[in-house]
Each structure stands twice: as structure tokens, then as C-alpha cells.
Amino acid sequence: MERYDQLYRLYDEFDAETLRAYQDFVDLFPAVDSRVALEHWQDASDELDARKDEIRDAFPDTGETFAEIAARATRSQAFTALDLCTKYDRDVNVLVLDVDETLRSAGGTDNEIPRETLHLLTEFYEQGVPIVVCTGQTLENVKGFMIQGLGNEIVHSGDLSIVYEAGTGVFTPGHGADTKQLLYEKLDDDVRAIFDDVRSRVLSEAPDDLRRGCHLQGNEFNVTMKPNFETGSRQAREIIDEALVYELDLLGDAVVSQLATAGDADPDQANPSEWARAYYADQDPEIRGVLEQEGGTPDCSTDDVPETVADLFERIDVAYYEADAAEIGSLELNKVVGVEGAFDVLGIEDPFTVVMGDSKSDLRVMKWVAENKYGLGAAPEHASRDVLDHVVRTDELVFDRGKAGEILRTVLALNRLAKLS
Structure with missing residues (x-):
């Protein structure tokens, strides 16, 4: 005591x-x-x-x-840090940080990373703690605002890694041949062909109102439709709900087409849109809710989805971010895979990290960290319900909207206390 x-x-x-x-x-x-x-x-x-x-x-x-x-650190932050130090008896040796609605927030920071947060990240860097920025955004976007916020020296120091497009690639400047890892190149040809098919058709075949109301994010691999309206607005919600249903139908068609090319499906007997809607509605209550609201509830169940089709669906993720994005990605490539790749390049063999994020893709990393005793999870108070449930059940590291610095201050205190031990 x-x-x-x-x-x-x-x-x-x-x-x-x-x-x-x-x-x-x-x-x-x-x-x-x-x-x-x-x-x-x-x-x-x-x-x-x-x-x-x-x-x-x-x-x-x-x-x-x-x-x-x-x-x-405030009194509360200092005592939280001491509680964590007593519980884990370790200091944090790497940060894993989501960006949108975590480090910055449209409702709390004017969608800019606050100067306080950037300064605190600089302190971690000066103390030798590597930073892994883990986001669904494109690499060029992330590089741009990280250089602007933290400076070229830190971003290209060799101690900062960017996991982009939710894990399809990892960029770690200063590491030679390992600087850029294109993880999607390791996927099987049939899965890559499905993504190529969807990407080539997603805008050209979209209904007029959807093509006017959305744009395709400039990803290297994932297919992400973003609204041409302010994120979170009523118009953005409506257009993204429509985009989700459209992407499900397009994905189902691409999967069946790929199987037909390989002789594993008969297009004349296929019902690709209904199969995709049924499968992903069963996987995600939010997707099921959107289908119901859009009048797109499937007329079949998952039991009606052929095994060969379901096998491919099991490898492909459909993500819905309300009033923000509808995305098709690979379940073999997620933020966990990207973070593992970043740790490998950074040479972190015994990680103890704090994972900060707000969405389901961040939750996968938090659960991976918890299962392997690799560290802590923290989330903003407006994070998805599943994320908050996990964070509250572990170490209760919940922070106010736009106030990521609250957790960073706690972790700085934790690290100082751990060194006393």
C-alpha cells in the first residue's frame, strides 16, 4: 500500500x-x-x-x-495507472491507435487530432515507445496527416508503423524491403478475383442516385463506398444504407461468377443476391436491420446458401459503419493481421500495448490482445456497444469524445510507476 x-x-x-x-x-x-x-x-x-x-x-x-x-495526470488518472501497474506489473511498450472517432472525432475535435494528443504521442516516441497507427483509411491519407501532426522525423524514424485499410497493408518507413508489406498479395487467386470483379463494377453499375451520392475510397484492395455528404448526417445514413444492400448484391454475383468460371456453380440455378443478404444478415444484426429498413429482407435462409458459396462468404467481410461507409474486405486480412505484421517489423517480441479504438475492427485487436495477455483496451464513450462492453469488462478505460489524451496521460503515468517497480 x-x-x-x-x-x-x-x-x-x-x-x-x-x-x-x-x-x-x-x-x-x-x-x-x-x-x-x-x-x-x-x-x-x-x-x-x-x-x-x-x-x-x-x-x-x-x-x-x-x-x-x-x-x-489528474488524481483519477494517476490512481488508475497505479491500479493497472499493480494488476499487470508491466509498462506499455507499444501503442496501437485507431484514428477516426478515436484520436480525432467529428463531434469532439473538428475532425483534427488535438495538439495535446499529438504532443503526448511525441512524449511516447521520445521515451522509445513505438506507435502503430491502425486505421481503415488509405495509406496516403494517413501518411499525410501524421506527417502534418507529428512531423516527418517521427513518421520516418523507424518507430512508427501504419496499418492501413483495416489490415490489407503495413507501412513502416526505414525498414528496407520490409517498409511496405502488401498483405493482400498473399490471398488466394479466387478471392482476389472476386475483389477485382466487385471493384470494376461497383460504380459503373450503381443506380444513378447511388453513383451521385457516393464515391469509392481510393483503397489498394478493400472496396469502400463513402457518402458525398457529411459523415453522420441523415443524407449520409440513407445513402450508405442503400450502398450496403447494393454491395451485398454485387458481392453475391461476383462470388457465383467466380465459382461458375471454375465449374463449381450453375449461374442459371443461382440466387446470388438472396444468398449474400441471408448470409451476412445472419452474421451481423446491424446488416439485418438495414436490410429490414430498406425492404431488402432475403426470401431464403442461410441453410439455402450452397456450401461452395458459403465457403467463400466465410472469407469475405462486409462491414457497415452507420452514416459513414459500406465496405467489403477480407476476413483473412484484418487489423489483427496488420498489427502482427507491424510488431514483426518493429521487432516487438513481447508486446504489452494499449489498443485504442471504437469499431468492430478495433474490437478484434482488443480481443486478440486480451486473449494473449498482450495489454489493454480503451475506447471513447461513443464507441459501438460491443467495444464498450469489452472495455468495461476488462479495465474500464473509457474516455470522453475527442479526449484520447485522457488515456495517454494514464499510460504515461503507468509507465513511470512501472519503472519504479
């Missing part, structure tokens, strides 16, 4: 809130040429050092650690 007693004393006897305010000002003060502003910054820096010295003097054996914890 000694560490808990010390933390109680730290937050009871010292004004940690004011200390954090000085630390945040010093860390996040924008670069300016004004002499007066720079003098103000220097005064704040001096006051920060003086307040930290008081803590250092009060705790002879742990003062440096406690001064840094008080300067960055």
Missing part, C-alpha cells in the same frame, strides 16, 4: 491542478517571435521547475517520478 499512500499524499499536499496547467502551457505554447510572449513562457517554465522541485524534495526516493506524474 506504500505507493497508494504516496499518491494520496502527492495529490493532497500539492496543487497538482496548477502544476498541470503550467506543464500544458510550457508544452503546448505555440512558436512565436514576440519577446514579451517568450518572456511569459520562460516565467511559466521557471515556476513549473520550482513547483516540481518541491515535490522532488518531499519524496526523496520517488520525487522525480511523482513530479512528472503530477504535472501530467
Whole structure:
């Protein structure tokens, strides 16, 4: 109980809130040429050092650690960190971070990663903790905003990896031949042919209103339809619901066509749209709900889906993100596979990570981490119900919309406390 007693004393006897305010000002003060502003910054820096010295003097054996914890973590975050340290007796040695609605949020950060969050990520980098950005976005998009936010040096340092398109590829600059791994190239030819077929037809054969209301995300492999309306809006929800039904029908047709080419299906006896709708409705209640709302409930059940067709469906994922995207991807390529690839290139053999995310694709990584005792899961309060259920049942690391920094501050405190052990 000694560490808990010390933390109680730290937050009871010292004004940690004011200390954090000085630390945040010093860390996040924008670069300016004004002499007066720079003098103000220097005064704040001096006051920060003086307040930290008081803590250092009060705790002879742990003062440096406690001064840094008080300067960055709230009382609640510090005690959560100590609870985690007591439970796991390990520090976090790699971060796995989703971007959209996790690091940034359309409803909480104007869809930009906050400066506070970026600075905290820089602190992890300076402490030698690699960062794995794990997202459904395209590689070029992610590279662009990560360079803009963290700087070219960090992104190309060799300690940052990007798992893009929800696991179809991994990009880790500075690692020679392993810098870019195209994981989709390892898929069987029949599966790749199905994706090629869907991609070549998805816009050209779409109904006029769908073609005007959606665009195809510039993926290397996944087929992702995005709305030409603001994400989360009524128009976006309507067009993505329609896109989901359309993609299901197109996928069913592509699967049957591929089997017919191989002589394993008779197109004249096939019912591809109904089979796809029945199969994926059975797999995902959200998809079933959209089909019901769109008047697209299948007239058959999964028992009616031929085994050869079901075998291919089992390898292909259809994902629905309400008012955001309808996507076809490979179940053999997901964020877990991508994260494993990133860990391999980064040389992380004994991972203990914090996985931060909000969607089903992030949940797969959280469950993989939990099953293998590889770390923790954290989620924003608006994450999907299944994600929140998992996070609450494990370590209850739920943070407010747009406030990913809350968890990063907790983990920084955890790492400092773990080093004391």
C-alpha cells in the first residue's frame, strides 16, 4: 500500500491542478517571435521547475517520478495507472491507435487530432515507445496527416508503423524491403478475383442516385463506398444504407461468377443476391436491420446458401459503419493481421500495448490482445456497444469524445510507476 499512500499524499499536499496547467502551457505554447510572449513562457517554465522541485524534495526516493506524474495526470488518472501497474506489473511498450472517432472525432475535435494528443504521442516516441497507427483509411491519407501532426522525423524514424485499410497493408518507413508489406498479395487467386470483379463494377453499375451520392475510397484492395455528404448526417445514413444492400448484391454475383468460371456453380440455378443478404444478415444484426429498413429482407435462409458459396462468404467481410461507409474486405486480412505484421517489423517480441479504438475492427485487436495477455483496451464513450462492453469488462478505460489524451496521460503515468517497480 506504500505507493497508494504516496499518491494520496502527492495529490493532497500539492496543487497538482496548477502544476498541470503550467506543464500544458510550457508544452503546448505555440512558436512565436514576440519577446514579451517568450518572456511569459520562460516565467511559466521557471515556476513549473520550482513547483516540481518541491515535490522532488518531499519524496526523496520517488520525487522525480511523482513530479512528472503530477504535472501530467489528474488524481483519477494517476490512481488508475497505479491500479493497472499493480494488476499487470508491466509498462506499455507499444501503442496501437485507431484514428477516426478515436484520436480525432467529428463531434469532439473538428475532425483534427488535438495538439495535446499529438504532443503526448511525441512524449511516447521520445521515451522509445513505438506507435502503430491502425486505421481503415488509405495509406496516403494517413501518411499525410501524421506527417502534418507529428512531423516527418517521427513518421520516418523507424518507430512508427501504419496499418492501413483495416489490415490489407503495413507501412513502416526505414525498414528496407520490409517498409511496405502488401498483405493482400498473399490471398488466394479466387478471392482476389472476386475483389477485382466487385471493384470494376461497383460504380459503373450503381443506380444513378447511388453513383451521385457516393464515391469509392481510393483503397489498394478493400472496396469502400463513402457518402458525398457529411459523415453522420441523415443524407449520409440513407445513402450508405442503400450502398450496403447494393454491395451485398454485387458481392453475391461476383462470388457465383467466380465459382461458375471454375465449374463449381450453375449461374442459371443461382440466387446470388438472396444468398449474400441471408448470409451476412445472419452474421451481423446491424446488416439485418438495414436490410429490414430498406425492404431488402432475403426470401431464403442461410441453410439455402450452397456450401461452395458459403465457403467463400466465410472469407469475405462486409462491414457497415452507420452514416459513414459500406465496405467489403477480407476476413483473412484484418487489423489483427496488420498489427502482427507491424510488431514483426518493429521487432516487438513481447508486446504489452494499449489498443485504442471504437469499431468492430478495433474490437478484434482488443480481443486478440486480451486473449494473449498482450495489454489493454480503451475506447471513447461513443464507441459501438460491443467495444464498450469489452472495455468495461476488462479495465474500464473509457474516455470522453475527442479526449484520447485522457488515456495517454494514464499510460504515461503507468509507465513511470512501472519503472519504479
